Amino acid sequence: MSGGTRCNLTHDGDSETIMTAFGKSGLFLRQALQQLSPAATVRMFNRLGLATKVEATGKVFPQNDRAVEVRDCLLADALRWGVQIKTGTAVRNLKVSPEGGFDVVTVDQTLHADRVIVTSGGRSWPRCGTTGDGYGWLQSLGHSIGQTHPALVPLVGGAPWTRDLSGLTLPNVRLSVVPKILATANPLAAKKLGKNKRTNKRKIQPLAAREGGLLFTHFGFSGPAPMDVSRHFTAVDGFQRFALVADFFPEWSQAKLRDWFATARNQHGGQSLTSLLAQHLPKRLAAGILAATLGELESDRPLAELRQTLVEQSVSAIKSLDLEVHQSRGFDKAEVTAGGVCLREIDPRTMQSRIIPGLYIAGEVLDLDGWIGGYNFQAAFSTGHVAGQAIARHRREKGG
Ligand SMILES: Cc1cc2nc3c(=O)[nH]c(=O)nc-3n(C[C@H](O)[C@H](O)[C@H](O)COP(=O)(O)OP(=O)(O)OC[C@H]3O[C@@H](n4cnc5c(N)ncnc54)[C@H](O)[C@@H]3O)c2cc1C
DSSP states (O other), X not given: OHHHHTOOOEESSOHHHHHHXXXXXXXXXXXXXXHSOHHHHHHHHXXXXXXXXXXXXXXXXXXXXXXXXXXXXXXXXXXXXXXXXXXSOOEEEEEEOTTSSEEEEESSOEEEESSEEEOOOOXXXXXXXXXXXXXXXXXXXXXOXXXXXXXSOOEEEOOHHHHTTTTOEEEEEEEEEEEHHHHOOOHHHHHHHHXXXXXXXXXXXXXXXXXEEEEEOSSEEESHHHHHHHHHHHSTTHHHHEEEEEESOTTSOHHHHHHHHHHHHHHOTTSBHHHHHTTTSOHHHXXXXXXXXXXXXXXXXXXXXXXXXXXXXXXXXXXXXXXXXXXXXOGGGOSEEEEEEOGGXXXXXXXXXXXXXXXXXXXXXXXXXXXXXXXXXXXXXXXXXXXXXXXXXXXXXXTO
């Protein structure tokens, strides 16, 4: 089911590229990525018989777009190495054993192990079995769990006119997460902020911004750009504190847009702003933005007759429209879980717990979540790889 059943297994780029997608937590991945980089991951899959391709966006997929073949080649390799796989055997608990090592309590038996790697994932898309069980075991063992919240999740909201655009996709929109006061169109608020230039400057920095695809839906907004910034809204009070602001012309500055309008006004004054804008945006969207900003009457008025203040308002709306989001689709539709096992408690070279020796924790159960684009699989592969290598080294040293 990953990558729309195509499995975007990693992202073509160096380790720094992967780390950037994880924000401040990205640094934690440096050493794991040194041991298993995106290029090494692709080589590993190719060795296992899976041909891959890189798309223009940098996303890496199986050559034949079949996610199931990614799973099958990993499964076949594990079986070749003699791994025993038990399915339908949920783990109920993980305890430090009184005789040393660990007891892994499953629904029907207790397994004993010297070393354990927990890769129980997050709590998003729980129909996959990812119901967040691992957090409870790890907390009982003394680990701190950063508050979990949905990430890479579609956002609910918009206005009736945006919901009417359901099904429309834009290939490149810039979405910013900004403190609410800055998104308001209230001129008084703007004037107040303008009085104190230092405060204004500091506040004007968006908390996050992403350029990418935007899909209008019947409930709100989906696609890579809204999903990439969704984690900021689903965090505590995120929807109260932040606004989602869209720039529908990210390649153009405000000045360039203004010049374009002015030239059109001089040369084709009989044309309406809506039909001018429809040269660059889908007509339904152009009409929606302008009707919501100026009212239908003004947006259909010939450009030559449109007051300059209304032209200015249109420029602002096109470059920074508040999309008004108030909710997410929740863990059910989140591709990733933000929050999780506190990274300070994990050795980034081996993924070994700093609290319980012999316990290793890798993948999404850790407090790591990255953008859409193959980054999350790469983090899971690299952290899983170093944990496995560390245990293998330990066994060799013990002569096992
Ligand atoms: C719909 C969807 C599409 C996605 N597409 C992509 C993509 O294309 N590219 C990308 O990079 N990322 C994608 N992701 C994110 C990616 O799948 C995860 O980040 C990644 O799988 C995390 O790997 P993991 O091994 O840590 O955890 P998971 O892959 O979630 O594996 C955890 C496993 O633990 C099992 N488990 C949990 N609790 C128990 C228990 N109590 N007992 C026994 N087993 C248990 C679960 O059943 C699951 O099999 C997608 C996610 C979703 C939901």
